[in-house]
Amino acid sequence: MRHGALITWWAAERRDLPWRRTHDPWLVLVSEVMLQQTQVERVLPYFESFVERWPTPQRCAEAALSEVLAAWQGLGYPRRARNLRRTATLITQRHGGEVPSGLDDLGDLPGIGPYTARAVQAFAFGIDTGVVDTNVGRILARWTGHRLTASQAQRIADELVPAGEGWSWNQAMMDLGNRICTKRTPRCRDCPVRKWCAWAGSQGPDPADRSAGVSTRQAPYEGSDRQARGRLLAALSECEIGRAHAAAAMDLEHDEIRVQRLVSELIAEGLITADGDQLRLG
Structure with a gap:
């Protein structure tokens, strides 16, 4: 019955995404x-x-x-x-x-x-396998009422997929987590499968916290190595630049050690190449 209730809800509420229009x-x-x-x-x-x-x-x-x-x-x-x-x-x-x-x-x-x-x-x-992303991991933990290891979450997800419904079931689970069973302020009263959830409406600790498949908060982007690397790659997508200008492109003029480390990492990863003092993408 849970399967039918979720699929029926999803048929009316599904998000129209371009990758869902193709196999x-x-x-x-x-x-x-x-x-x-x-x-x-x-x-x-x-x-x-x-x-x-x-x-x-x-x-x-x-x-x-x-x-x-x-x-x-x-x-x-x-x-x-x-x-x-x-x-x-x-x-x-x-x-x-x-x-x-x-x-x-x-x-x-x-x-x-x-x-x-x-x-x-x-x-x-169309293979009947469970797909456990952040949203699905959160749902499974709340449905069971306790934190799950990665292997437990995958086993439960696999067992729940109705035969022949791998595509629609997994899409429905993801949309349920995105629209209803959200991380903060979940809309339990609107959930089409609330009666099968061990945690719905509970005031107790959320079993999804630190459960398998549920991502942790990312480090701030502002001022991060990711931001500096992205700035250099953006500059190189326009034209090649000299090593001497990498610090300015990264907005790290006063941190040459960090600049050299990041440039070396990007070269090692194959994201940029160096020809003498010139840097270019790939």
Whole structure:
């Protein structure tokens, strides 16, 4: 009965997202990589532009890394762009240009962890596997009434997927967590599956706190290494610059040691290259 109640609610309340209008494995994979640690609203314009430009793994593999990084600029976590292009290359070389459906094959691709692999299985291939993101992890902890380990959360999620409904069930769970079973001020009275929840309406401690699959608060972005790295990558997406100008691009003119460390890290990660004193993307 819980399954029917949730799916019925979702049919009326579902969010219309472009990656939900396709089962193309490459497009689903791109969306899931973009959604890692990034809000849906930020991803929307990047996703549509990216898949229009590189609609297949082969096309992405043929692109220069600098092109992919430039297209990713502003979305954050540029390692994802580098890994996505590497993934496109491996899909082309190892799998004949077709995104694999097996959990192990997906997990062997750069930047594709257990969550992303299962999301691709469920949303591209219709496989009945549980997809445990932050929202789902929170729901499962509240439903059971206690904190869960990662393996417990995955086992419960897998058991809950109704046969043949992997795609719709996982989407419904994510929307329930996004719209109703939110981290703060959950709308328990509006929840279509409230009667199956051990925590609904309780004044006790939230079992979702520090439970598996529930993310912790990120460190502040302002003044962080992420911000400084992003500024340099943004500058390099416009043109190459000399090392001497990296500090100004990062807004770190008075911290040369930090500048050199960040530049060295970006080079080691393959996000920028150095040709003498000149720096450029990829």
